[in-house]
Amino acid sequence: MSKVMISPNKYMQGVGALKEIGKQICAFGSKAFVTGGRTAFSQTKDIIAASCAEAGIECVFEGFGGECSQAEIQRLKSTAEANGANVIVGVGGGKVLDTAKAVAYHMQLPVIIVPTIAATDAPCSALAVIYTPEGVFESYLVLPKNPDLVLVDPQIIAKAPVRLLVSGMGDALATWFEADACYRSNANNIPGGKSTAAALNLARLCYDILIEYGFQAKLAAERGVATPALERVVEANTLLSGLGFESSGLAAAHAVHNGLTVLEATHHAYHGEKVAFGTLVQLVLENRSKEQINEVLEFCVSVGLPVTLAEIGVTEIKHDDIMKVAQAACADGETIYNEYVPVNPEIVYSAILAADAIGTAFRAK
Missing domain, CATH: 3.40.50.1970 (Rossmann fold)
Known part of the structure; x- marks a missing residue:
């Protein structure tokens, strides 16, 4: 292809x-x-x-x-x-x-x-x-x-609420990990082909800019000014993330976001905030290294992105609710099947709870 x-x-x-x-x-x-x-x-x-x-x-x-x-x-x-x-x-x-x-x-x-x-x-x-x-x-x-x-x-x-910029970072955060998952599984991208080297590198650049400039950009936005750091993050959130996800593909992070929308308690959380938690779930699904997970956790906490279910509105964890999320994330045609690891509702259910536990423990440090 x-x-x-x-x-x-x-x-x-x-x-x-x-x-x-x-x-x-x-x-x-x-x-x-x-x-x-x-x-x-x-x-x-x-x-x-x-x-x-x-x-x-x-x-x-x-x-x-x-x-x-x-x-x-x-x-x-x-x-x-x-x-x-x-x-x-x-x-x-x-x-x-x-x-x-x-x-x-x-x-x-x-x-x-x-x-x-x-x-x-x-x-x-x-x-x-x-x-x-x-x-x-x-x-x-x-x-x-x-x-x-x-x-x-x-x-x-720069004049918009800071939470919106941070939410964009959460959406962009998933770009590299989903692109990498699709590449490893040889999945199709959004237009129905395979990823180019250019798209993969743009997805990685998106992640690198967030890690390097995300916190500085947030501080600039808090003062309502367009600094070079903010301009780079705006480009990452808007252009690089768009090119990266579309021409490389989506995977678990966005599927988990879609699953979370079935819970009314999450409706106040922005798209990128739920995607950020979905990214953590994806890292657990893929059994990523402690160092990689910690880098993501440190970034999320530094800019104010959620790393626990409670932070996106799920303050009481109920088996049936989390299973509904997992089942919706694994619906026919969902992007979670672009993963290179096995997935089903039970596996995703476990990953959601494990991600919440990891985020909770990190917050408690």
Whole structure:
């Protein structure tokens, strides 16, 4: 089977980059349908409107309903069609960006992605994660192409809540370990091929940047400033993690995340926070070395990522609940089967409890 690597058509990152969005939209259309959440619009709407007016682009702004569900995708699609849009722009976090990608896909239009947080690797991917209106994972929508443009302004991201940046580090943390697992098992990546050496090395670079600059980036974000360390972590969370997971593959960490969504107690935890705990579960499944596990634990604790079930909301451990998580993680078609070690609900159940015990013991030091 051939090796396949995919990526956004264009990635643009820089302080003040959002002011150039009007010029960038010109390459794709003349009437933009822009969707975003209330907070994202409060930070960006005036800048986008001014830049588009200067470039002669007509804009229609529509608020995002809060969940990347089939119903919300259809609602926004109908509104965009009614307004005669010929380019879709998504502004905000992972769920609105995935929704914008899905809307553009169903309308067969170009899509421009403007993340205002660095909380997930959603911006660059040819993938939309679909949830029920209640927030339970439903399915993956694999798209035929990546976004046409991903425009990232670290100055805006630096003003976002620090927890969101840290959550993005949790999502990015899984990238290398899942890529490595897929390579060892000879699993297919998201576009259906095998990983390239470039994708594997980008996944590893993502991990190395987090370990080297993650804590510094968090401190910068706490002061609301875009330092070189923060810019590197924004690139790792957004671009490197996106390229790494998509062109190398997903494995146990994201499957465990999906499993955790069946427990209502975890719904307050962000995607990357659950993925971080899922990464620890994956390391236990793979029987990784004490040194490797400790490096991950030290990183997570330093930046504030969860390493126990209690930290993602599961304060009372019940056999039935943990087994539900394990069974959901092992559902047909889940990415956990890309692992190079045996997996089944009983094995995953044990790994979840062992990971929680390891994290609890580390916290107690």
